[in-house]
Amino acid sequence: MIRYYLEFEKPIEELEIKIEELKRLSDGKDIDISSEIKRLEKKVRDLRSDIFSTLTPWQKTLVARHPERPYTLDYINMTCSDFIELHGDRRFSDDPSIVGGIAKIKNIPVVILGHQKGRGTKERIYRNFGQPHPEGYRKALRLMKIAERFKRPVITFIDTPGAYPGVGAEERGQAEAIAVNLMEMSRLRVPVVTIVIGEGGSGGALAIGVADRLYMLEHSIYSVISPEGCSAILWKKAGEIGTDDFSRAANALKLTAQDLLSFNIIDDIIPEPLGGAHRDPEGTAGKISDFILKAFEELKTKTPSKLVEERYKRLRKIGSFLEETK
Amino acid sequence: MAWFKKTKDTSSEKKVKIPEGLWIKCEGCKEIVYRKEINKNLKVCPKCNYHFRIGARERLKLLVDEGSFTELDGGLISGDPLNFKDTISYKDRIKENQKKSGLKEAVISGNALIKGYPVCLVVMDFSFMGGSMGSVVGEKIVRAAERCLEEKRTLITISSSGGARMQEGIFSLMQMAKVSAAMAKLKDNGILFISVISDPTFGGVTASFVMLGDIIIAEPRSLIGFAGPRVIEQTIKQPLPEDFQRAEFLLAYGLIDMVVDRKNLREVLAKLIELLQ
Ligand SMILES: [Zn+2]
Numbered sequence: 001m002i003r004y005y006l007e008f009e010k011p012i013e014e015l016e017i018k019i020e021e022l023k024r025l026s027d028g029k030d031i032d033i034s035s036e037i038k039r040l041e042k043k044v045r046d047l048r049s050d051i052f053s054t055l056t057p058w059q060k061t062l063v064a065r066h067p068e069r070p071y072t073l074d075y076i077n078m079t080c081s082d083f084i085e086l087h088g089d090r091r092f093s094d095d096p097s098i099v100g101g102i103a104k105i106k107n108i109p110v111v112i113l114g115h116q117k118g119r120g121t122k123e124r125i126y127r128n129f130g131q132p133h134p135e136g137y138r139k140a141l142r143l144m145k146i147a148e149r150f151k152r153p154v155i156t157f158i159d160t161p162g163a164y165p166g167v168g169a170e171e172r173g174q175a176e177a178i179a180v181n182l183m184e185m186s187r188l189r190v191p192v193v194t195i196v197i198g199e200g201g202s203g204g205a206l207a208i209g210v211a212d213r214l215y216m217l218e219h220s221i222y223s224v225i226s227p228e229g230c231s232a233i234l235w236k237k238a239g240e241i242g243t244d245d246f247s248r249a250a251n252a253l254k255l256t257a258q259d260l261l262s263f264n265i266i267d268d269i270i271p272e273p274l275g276g277a278h279r280d281p282e283g284t285a286g287k288i289s290d291f292i293l294k295a296f297e298e299l300k301t302k303t304p305s306k307l308v309e310e311r312y313k314r315l316r317k318i319g320s321f322l323e324e325t326k
Numbered sequence: 327m328a329w330f331k332k333t334k335d336t337s338s339e340k341k342v343k344i345p346e347g348l349w350i351k352c353e354g355c356k357e358i359v360y361r362k363e364i365n366k367n368l369k370v371c372p373k374c375n376y377h378f379r380i381g382a383r384e385r386l387k388l389l390v391d392e393g394s395f396t397e398l399d400g401g402l403i404s405g406d407p408l409n410f411k412d413t414i415s416y417k418d419r420i421k422e423n424q425k426k427s428g429l430k431e432a433v434i435s436g437n438a439l440i441k442g443y444p445v446c447l448v449v450m451d452f453s454f455m456g457g458s459m460g461s462v463v464g465e466k467i468v469r470a471a472e473r474c475l476e477e478k479r480t481l482i483t484i485s486s487s488g489g490a491r492m493q494e495g496i497f498s499l500m501q502m503a504k505v506s507a508a509m510a511k512l513k514d515n516g517i518l519f520i521s522v523i524s525d526p527t528f529g530g531v532t533a534s535f536v537m538l539g540d541i542i543i544a545e546p547r548s549l550i551g552f553a554g555p556r557v558i559e560q561t562i563k564q565p566l567p568e569d570f571q572r573a574e575f576l577l578a579y580g581l582i583d584m585v586v587d588r589k590n591l592r593e594v595l596a597k598l599i600e601l602l603q
Contacts, residue, residue, distance in 0.1 A: 163533075163552065163553075164561075165552070165553030165554075165561050166553075166558060166561060166562055167558065167562065167566065167567065167570070169553070170551050170553065170558070170570070170571060171579050172579070173537070173579070173581050174551075174552040174553070175532035175533040175536070175537050175551065175552040176533075176537040178502075178533040178534075178552070179506060179532075179533050179534050179535070179536070179537040179538050180538070182502055182503050182506035182507070182533075182534060183506040183507065183509055183510045183513075183538055184510075186507035186510050187510045187514070202490075202499060202530070203490070203499070203502055203529070203530050203533045203534075203552075206499055206500075206503055207533075209503075210503050210506075210507070222496060222499075223495060223496065223499070224490050224491075224492060224494075224495050224496060224498050224530070225490075225492050230492060234412045234413070235412075252408065252410055252411065252412065253408070253492075253495050254408045254495050254496070255495065255496070260496060263496065263497070265496055265497075265500060311507075312507050312511075315500065315503050315504040315507045316468065316504060316507070318461075318464075318497060318500040318501070319461035319462075319464055319465050319497060319501065319504070320404070320405030320406070320461045320494065320497050321403060321404055321405050321462045321465055322402070322403045322404075322405060323399075323401050323402050323403070324401035324402075324403060325401060
């Protein structure tokens with residue numbers, strides 16, 4: 001299998017290629033190099049453990065955007081049964097950069113939805129790189145309203161660079177679509193559990209993420225602006241910007257799951273397998289489903305009014321300010 | 327979601343620098359106009375009706391019954407949750423902007439009367455960090471909304487902002503959800519919220535409370551949108567249509583209720599309150 005390695009994974013790649021070669025060499029011959037393979041496999045594990053336990057915020061950003069990382073539909077298929085996809089906002093079109101429907105997770109019927117990126121050039125374009133138009137947000141809200149009407153909990157997966165900045169998006173009210181979702185989710189009368197599985201890109205991410213429980217995968221990010229966008233605003237005037245600037249911006253923005261947990265913005269971090277979620281999609285999906293079920297357990301006894309009241313309180317207390325008294 | 331990025335022909339710098347000198351060039355008709363004449367005319371060009379940006383305090387003076395405004399929550403000052411530093415630290419940037427604008431934050435809020443009707447006003451000022459929304463702006467908006475609930479006042483916001491404030495990172499982003507949740511409470515309780523948009527209003531500010539007004543009014547020619555025009559141009563690699571993201575464009579697309587001249591705003595607000603609240 002051809003794997004995609006990030007720049008900082010090059011030493012891992014070299015070792016893994018070597019192991020593959022050794023395996024090929026030893027195949028069908030009597031020379032015994034299994035102990036050498038074992039030695040190298042341990043080395044690669046240690047190396048990966050070293051690299052992944054000390055990822056910088058920019059490196060995490062790259063892992064969060066890794067082209068092999070599982071996407072929303074992958075997780076829906078791995079965590080749910082009986083998934084029935086629903087389409088369209090009933091107003092303009094069906095936006096393929098947000099997918100959703102009804103399904104069962106461990107026999108609990110739910111409404112489940114999320115941003116959807118594409119794999120391969122063709123699907124990436126079809127999914128608009130996971131950047132929704134207003135109709136995507138309106139479809140998401142329509143599904144959440146179905147959940148509310150039929151008293152089903154809502155699960156959302158966040159994975160987007162942001163809402164699409166385009167002419168049609170503006171003409172059809174991108175800002176209004178996002179705003180209405182924020183408002184309606186804040187008063188949705190069923191439990192909402194949100195998981196950031198990759199990239200949490202600003203308002204376009206938050207628009208499906210006003211939740212009772214908010215989790216992030218270990219190497220996902222969530223930020224008001226991308227490191228590239230932040231660099232462009234801060235340093236573009238001084239000349240061309242590049243990786244060093246993105247790295248600096250990623251540090252400054254405090255966008256990792258670990259940062260957000262320390263700020264009490266999220267409830268918990270869902271651990272990823274060594275090397276990132278794509279190294280063991282099934283294992284990651286299993287963890288995600290554990291967290292969802294735990295959240296449902298915590299939320300199931302709350303009345304709709306209590307849920308809404310507590311969701312408001314969660315949001316109400318977010319802020320960092322001092323108050324001078326006269 | 328960044329602050330508003332300056333575009334070539336709508337450079338905010340040009341507009342902000344206007345108070346210098348006796349004569350100024352109008353952005354609308356490109357004529358040289360006598361500054362005093364503009365000031366006398368509510369900062370509107372007498373030749374082409376172009377609406378220059380005005381500060382929060384001036385705005386208040388134009389809208390409320392004389393002497394009726396009481397500022398509230400004026401003691402709120404930004405924290406620095408990210409310990410953010412670019413060329414200078416966020417703390418220093420705040421101080422710099424306080425000095426430059428004479429304001430403590432990007433929003434002034436408080437209670438007032440408009441033609442005798444009790445309102446709570448939230449007025450943004452673009453000259454303070456591009457009117458960006460961080461924790462203080464979010465908190466002031468929510469407190470204003472909560473006061474409207476308690477005291478049965480109409481909420482009026484006058485926006486002018488580049489969006490969420492980058493320097494407070496995720497805290498700024500979450501203000502979008504926080505203020506939108508507060509707007510839900512107003513809807514649930516039949517409290518009127520009138521959102522007035524002035525030039526420019528973008529990003530996380532448009533995509534939260536601004537577009538949630540029961541009535542949405544914009545000043546003529548104001549630039550309003552989610553993504554800034556330059557970001558869109560870079561994405562689609564095409565020139566943008568004429569009048570794209572102007573108030574009149576939003577009106578034509580059904581996104582706002584009306585475009586109202588500055589000189590008529592007070593009258594229109596009072597009439598709406600009379601008819602609805
Ligand atoms: Zn003019």
